[in-house]
Amino acid sequence: MSPVRIRTLQSTDAEALLAFEMDNREWFERFIDARDAAFYTVLGVTDHITAYLSGFTAGTWHPFVLEDVDGKIVGRANLKGIDMSERSAEVGYRIAQSACGRGLATLAVRHLIQEAQLHWNLKQLVANVYAGNMGSAKVLERCGFLIEPLSRQETTEHEYRFDLSI
Ligand SMILES: CC(C)(COP(=O)(O)OP(=O)(O)OC[C@H]1O[C@@H](n2cnc3c(N)ncnc32)[C@H](O)[C@@H]1OP(=O)(O)O)[C@@H](O)C(=O)NCCC(=O)NCCS
Numbered sequence: 001m002s003p004v005r006i007r008t009l010q011s012t013d014a015e016a017l018l019a020f021e022m023d024n025r026e027w028f029e030r031f032i033d034a035r036d037a038a039f040y041t042v043l044g045v046t047d048h049i050t051a052y053l054s055g056f057t058a059g060t061w062h063p064f065v066l067e068d069v070d071g072k073i074v075g076r077a078n079l080k081g082i083d084m085s086e087r088s089a090e091v092g093y094r095i096a097q098s099a100c101g102r103g104l105a106t107l108a109v110r111h112l113i114q115e116a117q118l119h120w121n122l123k124q125l126v127a128n129v130y131a132g133n134m135g136s137a138k139v140l141e142r143c144g145f146l147i148e149p150l151s152r153q154e155t156t157e158h159e160y161r162f163d164l165s166i
Helices: 011-023 025-029 042-058 105-120 134-140
Strands: 004-007 062-068 074-084 088-095 123-132 157-164
Touching: 004 074, 004 105, 011 025, 011 062, 011 074, 025 105, 042 062, 062 105, 074 105, 074 123, 088 105, 105 123, 123 134, 134 157
Parallel strands: 088 123
Antiparallel strands: 004 062, 062 074, 074 088, 123 157
């Protein structure tokens, strides 16, 4: 496998990010909520990046991309809804269909845990996974997340919550 690096999203990523999202739109929509059609334009993605980077500046969001040696984006990973008083955040990630099965999501989630700890000093991470997304559940369990007991699940029966105490 060619090396992949993980770095913070930047304002110059619009073109590469649009290509990644468009190439994998149908793949992602099998597992996670669809985005608005307006997202899939240069303007839509530029606005999206601006919003994510504002969140980064405000300390509520840390967006990362996984980039191959050619500068192609092959995955994304985010710390979302960072709450400094609760010292918690949610993790989110998506990997290009062509790059799946090589451990990239595991690499990305481990990176999120490390950043949550070292950069943000968080103590709790959560993830929400739709039932049937066995690959995602496997990644989380491999990274130490535990599925919340059904009695404590706040979400619908189609979605499960995973937790990690750091
Ligand atoms: C889920 C996803 C992130 C996994 O990415 P990935 O880079 O392939 O993940 P990894 O290679 O680190 O690990 C996936 C593991 O799940 C396994 N797996 C994948 N699909 C599976 C399935 N249907 N049933 C059981 N195991 C499965 C893989 O074999 C692999 O395990 P292994 O390393 O022991 O072989 C990727 O498929 C994706 O982006 N899906 C669409 C978006 C999404 O679902 N995001 C997560 C939202 S919670």
